[in-house]
Amino acid sequence: MNNRVAVYRKEHFNAAHRLNNPAWDEVTNTRVFGKCNNPHYHGHNYEL
Amino acid sequence: HIPLICVYLCRNFQVKQMVYITRIEHFNAAHRLFNANWSREKNEEVFGKCANENWHGHNFELYVTLKGMPDPDTGFVYDVKKLSLIVKEHVIDKLDHMNLNMDVDFMSGKICSIENLVIAIWEQLTPHLPGKVELHCLKLYETPRIFVEYYG
Numbered sequence: 244m245n246n247r248v249a250v251y252r253k254e255h256f257n258a259a260h261r262l263n264n265p266a267w268d269e270v271t272n273t274r275v276f277g278k279c280n281n282p283h284y285h286g287h288n289y290e291l
Numbered sequence: 292h293i294p295l296i297c298v299y300l301c302r303n304f305q306v307k308q309m310v311y312i313t314r315i316e317h318f319n320a321a322h323r324l325f326n327a328n329w330s331r332e333k334n335e336e337v338f339g340k341c342a343n344e345n346w347h348g349h350n351f352e353l354y355v356t357l358k359g360m361p362d363p364d365t366g367f368v369y370d371v372k373k374l375s376l377i378v379k380e381h382v383i384d385k386l387d388h389m390n391l392n393m394d395v396d397f398m399s400g401k402i403c404s405i406e407n408l409v410i411a412i413w414e415q416l417t418p419h420l421p422g423k424v425e426l427h428c429l430k431l432y433e434t435p436r437i438f439v440e441y442y443g
Contacts, residue, residue: 259321259346278388285388286321286348
């Protein structure tokens with residue numbers, strides 16, 4: 244019998260971020276990333 | 292005594308028909324907690340990590356609860372598809388993927404706690420609900436373990 248077990252631990256964190264490629268112009272960043280490109284950031288509750 | 296009994300029965304029948312229906316919306320946003328009148332040190336002492344000058348963020352969940360009796364023709368207290376459109380237009384679209392401190396006009400000058408945010412959302416939403424609709428409660432989750440309720 245295989246005795247391999249997977250054990251998990253969940254952690255969480257809350258953080259702000261923005262999706263942006265500095266190599267692209269503003270129009271391209273907005274087109275690709277949409278609202279996620281907001282220069283004032285947005286945020287999430289992350290679970291790890 | 293008969294008229295009194297009729298009123299009592301009618302009133303109780305109406306109360307038993309009262310239904311609460313909830314629509315859940317969500318938005319992702321950045322914010323920080325700070326009092327502009329305080330020093331940096333005092334903000335850090337009171338608000339801790341939530342005062343981070345580089346912001347932090349959340350997946351917020353907004354529970355919008357209406358109260359009423361089901362319409363005899365539709366069975367609805369109110370069409371929740373229509374409710375969703377109203378909430379999205381007047382609340383969610385102004386908050387989603389935004390910075391609550393910098394981008395939201397109805398939070399301008401306010402400390403960006405969820406206590407203040409849920410009150411501001413109520414004030415934003417109620418003028419746009421049809422007259423026959425009664426908003427019973429807003430519940431706003433900041434994280435799965437932190438939420439506020441507001442009954443207007």
